Amino acid sequence: MEINILQLIEGAKQARGLTVVIDVFRAFSTACYVTERGAYRIVPVGDIETAYRLKRDNPSYILMGERGGVIQPGFDFGNSPTHAERADFTGLTVVHTTSAGTQGIANAGGADEVVTGSFVNAGAIVRYIRERKPERVSLVCMGLGAKSPADEDTLCAEYIKNELEGKPNDFERIVRHLREGEGRTGSFMDLEGEVSERSAPKSDFEKCLDLDRFSFVLKVEPFEEGLKQLRKIEVAP
Numbered sequence: 279m280e281i282n283i284l285q286l287i288e289g290a291k292q293a294r295g296l297t298v299v300i301d302v303f304r305a306f307s308t309a310c311y312v313t314e315r316g317a318y319r320i321v322p323v324g325d326i327e328t329a330y331r332l333k334r335d336n337p338s339y340i341l342m343g344e345r346g347g348v349i350q351p352g353f354d355f356g357n358s359p360t361h362a363e364r365a366d367f368t369g370l371t372v373v374h375t376t377s378a379g380t381q382g383i384a385n386a387g388g389a390d391e392v393v394t395g396s397f398v399n400a401g402a403i404v405r406y407i408r409e410r411k412p413e414r415v416s417l418v419c420m421g422l423g424a425k426s427p428a429d430e431d432t433l434c435a436e437y438i439k440n441e442l443e444g445k446p447n448d449f450e451r452i453v454r455h456l457r458e459g460e461g462r463t464g465s466f467m468d469l470e471g472e473v474s475e476r477s478a479p480k481s482d483f484e485k486c487l488d489l490d491r492f493s494f495v496l497k498v499e500p501f502e503e504g505l506k507q508l509r510k511i512e513v514a515p
């Protein structure tokens with residue numbers, strides 16, 4: 279199995295084989311919490327205008343996401359796993375648009391298959407890849423606003439690669455690195471006061487680093503009008 283770690287939009291465009299589009303802080307962690315809370319489907323979109331149009335055409339849809347880490351006008355939720363965990367999405371369609379993660383999905387057109395990547399379901403992703411036995415795996419790190427690499431995404435890609443290759447991982451060390459300084463990235467972490475409460479509560483950090491909380495992967499599949507949706511696939515331990 280050939281495993282490549284790629285970065286940002288360009289990396290998403292180069293991705294081939296079974297592709298994991300990784301966004302730890304916070305898009306694909308949040309998507310797992312939304313799924314766990316009963317969402318019927320998540321529709322990841324790159325373009326915010328598409329998100330608004332979908333809501334106009336389907337008033338029952340839930341709008342979720344951010345720009346610059348901040349919830350946008352008319353949105354029901356920001357990109358917060360803390361808020362997603364408290365909500366009930368049973369039977370609902372959630373339209374999700376973010377600065378980095380959902381842009382990666384939109385640009386991974388050359389992949390054979392795409393799943394989302396984060397630490398909260400990293401073990402399930404590894405088991406899924408082992409089951410599928412692809413010749414080629416692309417691990418795409420979406421970084422900060424899809425503009426510059428972010429340690430949390432690269433560390434998640436390396437973690438998945440190590441697991442697949444039977445090499446050791448030290449998750450505690452990863453958390454320390456992200457908590458204590460040079461590894462601390464993500465514009466959502468710098469939001470303060472009311473903006474932070476509404477868009478990015480401080481607890482989002484822990485929620486995104488709750489390793490293997492979920493035992494499913496989220497697979498990107500076609501939806502209507504050229505759009506995509508995420509389908510939950512349980513992966514046995």
Ligand SMILES: O=C(O)[C@H](CS(=O)(=O)O)OP(=O)(O)O
Nearest residue numbers: 304305376377378379423465
């Ligand atoms: O809101 C987030 O968590 C980030 C914002 S940014 O990438 O740091 O600008 O978006 P995401 O797409 O979840 O990385």
